Amino acid sequence: MTASPTTVGNPFLDKAIINSFIEIVSEVFSSHTKTPVTCGKVYIEKSFNIHGDLAGIIAMTGGTLKGTLSVSFPQSAILHIMENQLGQKYQQLSKATHDSVGEYTSLIYRVAIDVLKKHGYKFDPALPTVIPGHFAEKMSHHGVTLIIPMRL
Numbered sequence: 001m002t003a004s005p006t007t008v009g010n011p012f013l014d015k016a017i018i019n020s021f022i023e024i025v026s027e028v029f030s031s032h033t034k035t036p037v038t039c040g041k042v043y044i045e046k047s048f049n050i051h052g053d054l055a056g057i058i059a060m061t062g063g064t065l066k067g068t069l070s071v072s073f074p075q076s077a078i079l080h081i082m083e084n085q086l087g088q089k090y091q092q093l094s095k096a097t098h099d100s101v102g103e104y105t106s107l108i109y110r111v112a113i114d115v116l117k118k119h120g121y122k123f124d125p126a127l128p129t130v131i132p133g134h135f136a137e138k139m140s141h142h143g144v145t146l147i148i149p150m151r152l
Helices: 015-032 075-086 096-117
Strands: 043-045 048-062 065-073 129-139 143-146
Touching: 015 043, 015 096, 048 075, 065 075, 065 096, 065 129, 096 129
Parallel strands: none
Antiparallel strands: 043 143, 048 065, 048 129
């Protein structure tokens, strides 16, 4: 999961917010997909790179605060998650995997904006865009990127 803030004073760099995102992602995957995840080492990148085979991206905007939520998956991870959730084995990326990534990203975002609201931040509703295919894409922004790697 990646949050790409536009200013260094952004709440995405606050430890309480980071911990909230870790809890949100863990809860969404363990309760909705029956796939427990653990958090790797959180770090900051100066650029915004998307890595993986499939990613859901949502623009987070609220007043002057802007960022991007990106949830990206290697193919093996999304196929494993879907098998756990649906009880059906998937061999390759498909419309179903794309739709699932969009749903997971949207669910994480909805929970995140509720949690951020409790911290005094208000974000507008938004829909995810799903980017398919193997990529390591750089995106332009004016801030830093918070990386929270999650492992199955």
